[in-house]
Amino acid sequence: MIIDFSYDGERLSEHGLIIASVDGSSGSDTLEWASQLEFNTIQNKNSGINYTTSSGYSEVYAPTFQVIKYSCLSGEPTYISDTEYRYLSKWLNRKDNLDFSPISDNEEFNGYHFFGSFNVKPIVICADIVGLELTFQSNAPYGFGDVIKIEKTGTKFDIACISDELGYQSIKTTVKLSDGGDLSITNTFTGEITMVKNCVKGEKIVFDSENLIITSNVEHKRLYNDFNYIYPRLFTDYRNSTNTIETSISCAILVEYRPIRKVGVVV
Numbered sequence: 001m002i003i004d005f006s007y008d009g010e011r012l013s014e015h016g017l018i019i020a021s022v023d024g025s026s027g028s029d030t031l032e033w034a035s036q037l038e039f040n041t042i043q044n045k046n047s048g049i050n051y052t053t054s055s056g057y058s059e060v061y062a063p064t065f066q067v068i069k070y071s072c073l074s075g076e077p078t079y080i081s082d083t084e085y086r087y088l089s090k091w092l093n094r095k096d097n098l099d100f101s102p103i104s105d106n107e108e109f110n111g112y113h114f115f116g117s118f119n120v121k122p123i124v125i126c127a128d129i130v131g132l133e134l135t136f137q138s139n140a141p142y143g144f145g146d147v148i149k150i151e152k153t154g155t156k157f158d159i160a161c162i163s164d165e166l167g168y169q170s171i172k173t174t175v176k177l178s179d180g181g182d183l184s185i186t187n188t189f190t191g192e193i194t195m196v197k198n199c200v201k202g203e204k205i206v207f208d209s210e211n212l213i214i215t216s217n218v219e220h221k222r223l224y225n226d227f228n229y230i231y232p233r234l235f236t237d238y239r240n241s242t243n244t245i246e247t248s249i250s251c252a253i254l255v256e257y258r259p260i261r262k263v264g265v266v267v
Contacts, residue, residue, distance in 0.1 A: 002265055004103040007092060007118070011103075015088060017067045020077075022123050022131040036141070057141035061114060063265045066123065068131040080129040085122055088132065092118035097139045102265050111146050112263050114138045136265075144258040152245075152253045161234035161241045165260040169234040170210035174254040175247075177203050184248040190235045197226040199249070209233050 004013045012019070038058040041050040069078045080088070097115040104110050116138040123131040142165065150159055163169045168190075177183065180201045185194040196205060196214075204217040209231035216223055234243050234257070245253070 001105060002102040002109075003105050006099070006101045006103065008094075008098040010091060012067060015084075015091075016069050016071075017088075017132075018070045019065060020068045020070070020131075022066050022068060060116075060141050061138040061143070061264070062135060064133065064135040065265065066131050066133050077130065080122070080132070082129070085129055085132075089120045092134065093120050100136055100138075109263070112143045112261050113145070113258070114143045115140065143261045143263045145261050147256060147258055150255045152255075153251070155248075155250050156244070156246045157253075159234060159243045159245060159255055161236040161243055161259075163234075163236055163260040164262040166237055167235065169236065169257055169259070171232060171234055171255050171257040173207040173209070173232045174256075175205045175207070176252045177201060177205075178250045178252075181249055183251075185232050186246045187232065187235070188244040188246060189240070189242070190233070192230055192233065193228075194230045194232050195228040196223070198222065207231050 002019060004011055004019070006012075036057070036059065037055050039052050040054045041052050043050050069080050069084075071078050094117050096117065098117065100114045100116065100118075102109075102112060114136065116136055119135045119137065121133040121135075122129045123133055145162075148162070152159070161169050173185075175183070175185070177199050178201065180199055180203075182197045183195065183199045183205075186192070194207065198220070199205070200218060200220075202218075203220065206213075206215045208214070212231065214223065214227055214231075220226070232245075232255075234255075247253075
């Protein structure tokens with residue numbers, strides 16, 4: 001279960017709060033898990049069997065839990081002042097998709113990240129704020145792992161895609177060329193070929209396949225004409241996650257990505 005969390009680099013415990021249920025219920029409770037698929041089907045009138053026509057994630061991840069202010073000295077919960085509530089709302093309730101990282105008492109469940117913001121509701125008893133109900137609104141139906149960085153040199157190498165989601169994984173690829181010419185980057189797993197013509201020795205090209213951005217550190221005047229707009233990506237299926245990458249020019253490559261993690265929050 002989670003015992004703390006960080007949001008935009010600040011920990012809940014730094015504000016003297018802990019995760020707990022105001023109504024006093026005990027025991028672990030698994031909140032709604034991430035990555036809930038929705039299936040659209042049609043039925044065969046002859047057999048009665050339903051066939052899937054499409055599937056996808058219909059909702060983003062949005063767990064709800066409660067926190068209270070707790071004094072280690074007295075061992076008792078304490079009230080949250082109006083000023084403290086305003087500051088906590090300022091910290092948690094923002095318009096940006098910031099990093100929410102649960103901290104578990106089980107090391108195996110650490111290193112997961114969700115991006116979004118909180119809605120904050122005060123829990124009031126007899127005009128005193130005794131706790132907060134937090135609902136985290138994620139920007140995705142699943143979480144992400146820590147950023148993975150893989151560095152390779154040469155013209156052929158293997159890169160593993162360790163995402164929990166089958167299919168394509170967006171990545172950021174930085175390529176530094178050891179020679180000039182027409183660059184091709186082939187993923188033999190998928191057959192996709194990225195091409196950039198008229199490269200020069202020492203040129204550093206960055207491909208961002210999530211945001212569809214390409215940049216170069218030199219004055220590559222015809223970069224947008226020389227690029228075929230196929231961005232490097234990784235791929236994984238249920239039995240194979242190894243992507244073999246081949247390049248036409250020897251280069252140093254840095255691949256960066258956050259693997260998708262189909263996890264939830266346990267409190």
